[in-house]
Amino acid sequence: MNRQWIYLRHPDGLVGPEHYELRESPLPEGLAGGEVLVEARYWSVDPYMRINQSKKPTYNELPHALGVVQTAGVVGQVLRSNAPTLQPGDWVEGMLGWQTHALAHHSQLRKLDTQLAPPSTALGVLGMPGRTAWFGLTESGRPKAGDVVIVSGAGGAVGSLVAQFAKRHGCTVLGIAGGAAKCAWLRQTLKLDHAVDYKAHADAGALVAEIKRLVGGVDVYFDNVGGWISDAVIPLVNRRARIVICGAISQYSGGLDEPELGPRWLHHMLYQRATVQGMLARDYLHRMDEMLRIVGPWVKAGEIVFEETVVEGFEQLPMALQSLFTGEHRGKLLVKA
Amino acid sequence: MNRQWIYLRHPDGLVGPEHYELRESPLPEGLAGGEVLVEARYWSVDPYMRINQSKKPTYNELPHALGVVQTAGVVGQVLRSNAPTLQPGDWVEGMLGWQTHALAHHSQLRKLDTQLAPPSTALGVLGMPGRTAWFGLTESGRPKAGDVVIVSGAGGAVGSLVAQFAKRHGCTVLGIAGGAAKCAWLRQTLKLDHAVDYKAHADAGALVAEIKRLVGGVDVYFDNVGGWISDAVIPLVNRRARIVICGAISQYSGGLDEPELGPRWLHHMLYQRATVQGMLARDYLHRMDEMLRIVGPWVKAGEIVFEETVVEGFEQLPMALQSLFTGEHRGKLLVKA
Numbered sequence: 001m002n003r004q005w006i007y008l009r010h011p012d013g014l015v016g017p018e019h020y021e022l023r024e025s026p027l028p029e030g031l032a033g034g035e036v037l038v039e040a041r042y043w044s045v046d047p048y049m050r051i052n053q054s055k056k057p058t059y060n061e062l063p064h065a066l067g068v069v070q071t072a073g074v075v076g077q078v079l080r081s082n083a084p085t086l087q088p089g090d091w092v093e094g095m096l097g098w099q100t101h102a103l104a105h106h107s108q109l110r111k112l113d114t115q116l117a118p119p120s121t122a123l124g125v126l127g128m129p130g131r132t133a134w135f136g137l138t139e140s141g142r143p144k145a146g147d148v149v150i151v152s153g154a155g156g157a158v159g160s161l162v163a164q165f166a167k168r169h170g171c172t173v174l175g176i177a178g179g180a181a182k183c184a185w186l187r188q189t190l191k192l193d194h195a196v197d198y199k200a201h202a203d204a205g206a207l208v209a210e211i212k213r214l215v216g217g218v219d220v221y222f223d224n225v226g227g228w229i230s231d232a233v234i235p236l237v238n239r240r241a242r243i244v245i246c247g248a249i250s251q252y253s254g255g256l257d258e259p260e261l262g263p264r265w266l267h268h269m270l271y272q273r274a275t276v277q278g279m280l281a282r283d284y285l286h287r288m289d290e291m292l293r294i295v296g297p298w299v300k301a302g303e304i305v306f307e308e309t310v311v312e313g314f315e316q317l318p319m320a321l322q323s324l325f326t327g328e329h330r331g332k333l334l335v336k337a
Numbered sequence: 338m339n340r341q342w343i344y345l346r347h348p349d350g351l352v353g354p355e356h357y358e359l360r361e362s363p364l365p366e367g368l369a370g371g372e373v374l375v376e377a378r379y380w381s382v383d384p385y386m387r388i389n390q391s392k393k394p395t396y397n398e399l400p401h402a403l404g405v406v407q408t409a410g411v412v413g414q415v416l417r418s419n420a421p422t423l424q425p426g427d428w429v430e431g432m433l434g435w436q437t438h439a440l441a442h443h444s445q446l447r448k449l450d451t452q453l454a455p456p457s458t459a460l461g462v463l464g465m466p467g468r469t470a471w472f473g474l475t476e477s478g479r480p481k482a483g484d485v486v487i488v489s490g491a492g493g494a495v496g497s498l499v500a501q502f503a504k505r506h507g508c509t510v511l512g513i514a515g516g517a518a519k520c521a522w523l524r525q526t527l528k529l530d531h532a533v534d535y536k537a538h539a540d541a542g543a544l545v546a547e548i549k550r551l552v553g554g555v556d557v558y559f560d561n562v563g564g565w566i567s568d569a570v571i572p573l574v575n576r577r578a579r580i581v582i583c584g585a586i587s588q589y590s591g592g593l594d595e596p597e598l599g600p601r602w603l604h605h606m607l608y609q610r611a612t613v614q615g616m617l618a619r620d621y622l623h624r625m626d627e628m629l630r631i632v633g634p635w636v637k638a639g640e641i642v643f644e645e646t647v648v649e650g651f652e653q654l655p656m657a658l659q660s661l662f663t664g665e666h667r668g669k670l671l672v673k674a
Contacts, residue, residue, distance in 0.1 A: 051604075051607075051608075057608075058604070058608045059607070059608040059609075223603070226601065226603055226604070227601070230603070245603050245606045245607050246607070247607065248601075248603055248604050248607065251601060251603075251604060255601065255604075256604050259600035259601045259602065259604075260600075260601055261598040261599065261600060261601070262598060262599070262600075262601045263596035263597075263598060263599075264563065264564070264585075264588060264592065264596045264597055264598070264599045265596065266560070266563055266567070266582050266585055266613070266615075267388075267395070267563070267585050267588060267592075267593050268615075269582045269613060269614070269615030270388075270396070270582050270583070270584065270585065270615040270616075270617065271388075271394070271395045271396040271615070272396075272615065273614070273615045273616055273617060273620060274614075274615055275612060275613065275614045275615075276603070276606060276612065276613035276614075277606070277610070277611075277612045277613075278603075278605075278606035278607040278608070278609065278610045278611055278612075279607075279610055280607065280610060283610060
């Protein structure tokens, strides 16, 4: 049988199991020319999924359709193949959704080199989050040696990579994350210059004072979080700073439909002639090979920390998604079959 | 005698005569080598002056000093010269401040070509506001034929030029201004495609609906105003839109020191991968000749509307500055000797 998580209703606030239903259906029979049947091994849960559940237009004009399988990146193995390029047992990655099995045309799948790195990295450091981190930092952030780079959500799948990539560009890196344990990990394992626990600060004023004390100002702010954490960082922009808008996870559970209020800050852009630029992983899909050529060898050499938090069991998918917004995971959050 | 407007105290809200004092002093005697004595004919009043009166660091680390002549651009004529390049009667432009006479080294002055255009244009279309409009639009806005360009403060010194330059780039131009008379002028005299009177709309929601009805979305938003007018425009950004932060006049009379609250909007940058960029006229001072080569002939040919609102009398300077934030002027506001 195929098991599928069907997205049934739009959340107003936090997303969770009540917005999904688990359904079973017979496995597809037969394969058209070029098709393969994939058995999923890892499912991705990513913050962007919640954006696409907003009732307003977002990066797509329409929200995720109701009554269909939740869209998601998947890593799996070929079970049956009618495509000459893929054999049973091959590891592949594709947008196959939250289901245990999927039919796909081979052109929709990326065959994985398991010699380079474990297959699950195709959903993390060598997949969409890695691409986001690499091109967001290098193309929108344009780091130079000596720059101060601040990363919000520095413990997350994208943020933890941005922080390490920035170190490799010769930057001074300050990570912002929630909790002393995450901050210790940022300092000790990721070797960041500074880590600031936003939960240890009462408000933006206290946070700005601490960041100012540590680094003075910021040349590249890589923002995954938005909200009051960005309120603290943005007034510290240095001349011609670059702010990369990669995410705004603090706003996803309702704030995209009904924006919360915050202090106006455009005058800081004026004073410092700074730039704010939004970016999405899809903007660089066609340039994945550039990134793999550079980052792949670092991963193979064991020079990049790419922590995975792995939740066991297909049934856990909606709760795992929810935990992105409430939880304590580090690095890339995956659900394993 | 030399008459000088001394900047005496920082305003909390609206700036006005109570923050200045008129003083008289003897004219300077004697000229060092290379110096000239200039008699002012036109004084500039510009919104940026109020930014520099903010108590917080702005584009300068320190606010305008108290107890000294108000900094300002001036057009005047040489009265006495000890510089071989300038003769009595020559028209010059420089940052000579709000005073009737000024000593200056010739290297601080730009000699004006009165055959090209009237001398007062050195404070407007062929001076700082023109440079801001030209480079702000072309370098930060990067307009293409067919783009929708929205200009806030479209009746002002910079906005009215941006709107016309955008038309020359083949763009559809929508100007936002306050009052039916200004909007009629934008449509009839500046030949803009659309003009929207923000005062005829109760809130950002009404304004966004009207703009959406007229142009659908925006590729280049040239912002001189900020606040709730930008709240209406920003959610309408098209894919890869460019937002040019040239000013935020709605925030100058207090909001720079104590930011007002507004809806958070960074998620729109994410969805559309849009760019926000602050710019200042000083960034392009060294490229003035590029702009004059292009815009100068348009001005000489009478193809650019550069309205001047001229207030008579040196005594009026502080009130003229105040009227930038309250008044009904069109184009460039000048005070004439």
